Amino acid sequence: MSTVTNILPTSARLARIKPSASGSARERVMQLMREGHTILDLSIGEPDLDTPDHVKAAAIEAITRGDTKYTGAAGTHALREAVVEKYRRENGVTIDASQVFIGSGAKQVLHNAFAATLNAGDEVVVPAPYWVSYPDMVALSDGVPVIAPASAARDYKLTASELDRAITPRTRWVVLNSPNNPTGASYSERELRELADVILSHERVWLLSDDIYEHFHYGKGKALTPLEVVPELAERSLSVNGVSKTYAMTGWRIGYGVGPASLIRQLVTLQSQTLSCVSSISQAAATAALNGPQDFVEHCVATFRERLDAAMHILGTVELLDCVRPSGAFYIFPGCARVIGKTTPDGKRIGSDVDFAAYLLDHAKVAVLDGSAYGVSPSIRLSFATALDTVKEACHRIKSACEALK
Numbered sequence: 001m002s003t004v005t006n007i008l009p010t011s012a013r014l015a016r017i018k019p020s021a022s023g024s025a026r027e028r029v030m031q032l033m034r035e036g037h038t039i040l041d042l043s044i045g046e047p048d049l050d051t052p053d054h055v056k057a058a059a060i061e062a063i064t065r066g067d068t069k070y071t072g073a074a075g076t077h078a079l080r081e082a083v084v085e086k087y088r089r090e091n092g093v094t095i096d097a098s099q100v101f102i103g104s105g106a107k108q109v110l111h112n113a114f115a116a117t118l119n120a121g122d123e124v125v126v127p128a129p130y131w132v133s134y135p136d137m138v139a140l141s142d143g144v145p146v147i148a149p150a151s152a153a154r155d156y157k158l159t160a161s162e163l164d165r166a167i168t169p170r171t172r173w174v175v176l177n178s179p180n181n182p183t184g185a186s187y188s189e190r191e192l193r194e195l196a197d198v199i200l201s202h203e204r205v206w207l208l209s210d211d212i213y214e215h216f217h218y219g220k221g222k223a224l225t226p227l228e229v230v231p232e233l234a235e236r237s238l239s240v241n242g243v244s245k246t247y248a249m250t251g252w253r254i255g256y257g258v259g260p261a262s263l264i265r266q267l268v269t270l271q272s273q274t275l276s277c278v279s280s281i282s283q284a285a286a287t288a289a290l291n292g293p294q295d296f297v298e299h300c301v302a303t304f305r306e307r308l309d310a311a312m313h314i315l316g317t318v319e320l321l322d323c324v325r326p327s328g329a330f331y332i333f334p335g336c337a338r339v340i341g342k343t344t345p346d347g348k349r350i351g352s353d354v355d356f357a358a359y360l361l362d363h364a365k366v367a368v369l370d371g372s373a374y375g376v377s378p379s380i381r382l383s384f385a386t387a388l389d390t391v392k393e394a395c396h397r398i399k400s401a402c403e404a405l406k
């Protein structure tokens with residue numbers, strides 16, 4: 001009689017990565033809510049606003065018209081042309097449709113880029129703090145994430161000399177994310193030029209610029225993308241963006257990448273053997289979002305600015321937190337070094353930002369993410385992509401929870 005063993009097949013590739021910290025946090029909050037707890041959720045990474053009506057109508061029309069079949073692996077011509085037009089209109093950059101790849105969210109574009117270009121041991125420079133997924137995505141594609149810490153004193157923005165030091169003969173990509181998740185910091189024109197000069201001085205290094213928060217900018221003028229500041233990067237960069245955040249369309253899963261046609265062909269080959277293509281209906285919706293009226297974006301940013309002002313007004317008075325006003329995205333990333341070593345009202349010692357986030361959840365019923373998931377501790381990430389009253393109440397509770405520490 002044969003014995004059936006139950007050994008789960010696991011690839012070495014998968015064993016290198018862990019579940020997304022923000023995804024896990026979201027599940028934890030949902031579970032608490034299902035159990036009947038009222039949680040003020042500042043852990044969210046998506047706008048709470050609804051997708052604009054004309055975008056929804058375009059999706060319904062696509063269904064009615066019968067646009068319900070596979071599309072080309074690079075995306076529909078209409079959507080790629082809408083991206084071409086977006087770059088002309090908003091960035092003053094001229095590209096053509098052969099330079100555009102449509103993915104299932106910016107996240108899938110990033111994954112395809114790493115999977116299509118990295119070989120074992122190739123390095124990718126990831127400035128810290130970083131969006132939680134970059135290091136794992138690099139590792140999944142056999143690459144080595146090289147974390148380059150950026151200093152809090154310089155708004156967590158990497159300097160040209162710090163970048164230069166992080167580059168080795170194995171470096172293939174440098175990831176820049178501006179405006180940044182989790183810090184909200186945005187690079188200035190001068191800073192982008194200096195970083196681009198370093199990249200251009202290393203022949204084999206490419207720039208992966210994640211511009212997903214491009215439109216969430218609270219300073220003067222607009223947030224600048226590397227490609228518009230340094231056109232010479234066009235031959236050696238992939239700019240990643242999408243409709244998720246800008247048009248409140250996270251669930252539609254549409255992102256795009258813009259790069260040299262030769263690189264785009266590699267991403268398309270991978271797509272053709274994996275996803276085949278992105279949902280035809282979502283692509284029709286994203287086309288309408290990019291080609292249609294843009295007043296939603298202005299409204300969204302004005303709404304978020306009001307929330308940011310309200311949050312900073314309260315958090316700025318919390319003695320135990322170091323809060324820098326972000327210039328973009330929809331996150332605040334306070335340092336919480338002075339909280340470490342304190343004791344909670346029920347006698348627990350706070351030994352890390354993970355403990356602090358757990359304390360805020362238990363004691364104040366406010367969900368935040370700990371900075372360790374973003375590569376910089378001790379700190380926490382607060383999202384203001386939620387209703388103004390919720391933001392205000394949550395910040396008041398954080399203040400009271402800090403005051404209750406001994």
Ligand SMILES: Cc1ncc(COP(=O)(O)O)c(C=O)c1O
Pocket residue numbers: 045104105106107108131177181210212241242243244245250254255
């Ligand atoms: C920096 C950054 N890049 C990419 C993404 C993924 O965006 P998408 O929903 O288009 O996959 C996110 C989502 O949180 C993000 O914060």
